[in-house]
Amino acid sequence: MAKYSTEEKLEAVLAYLEGKASYKTIAEERNMSTAPLKRWVLRYQKHGEEGITFWYTNHEIQFKIDVLNYMNEFGASINETAARFHLLNESMKN
Numbered sequence: 001m002a003k004y005s006t007e008e009k010l011e012a013v014l015a016y017l018e019g020k021a022s023y024k025t026i027a028e029e030r031n032m033s034t035a036p037l038k039r040w041v042l043r044y045q046k047h048g049e050e051g052i053t054f055w056y057t058n059h060e061i062q063f064k065i066d067v068l069n070y071m072n073e074f075g076a077s078i079n080e081t082a083a084r085f086h087l088l089n090e091s092m093k094n
Contacts, residue, residue, distance in 0.1 A: 004030075004032075010044075010049060013040050013044045016037065023037055063085075
């Protein structure tokens with residue numbers, strides 16, 4: 001999968017949020033699937049521009065337990081939980 005800069009992500013997110021194009025159209029223009037674009041939009045809506053800028057971090061055990069408890073209590077999906085706690089989906093698989 002190609003890596004996209006924060007500027008590229010922001011451009012795609014804003015194009016969708018401003019109603020300029022659909023997820024499908026934006027994804028096709030960037031030769032990607034709609035799944036990451038939908039995650040970017042969700043993260044942007046929850047956290048602003050910081051939501052689409054990630055860095056590696058090592059979380060404490062209690063934080064991980066809180067994340068799992070949230071998913072269990074609210075029946076939240078991985079994508080919803082990742083956006084809520086500002087996580088990369090891939091990091092939740094380990």
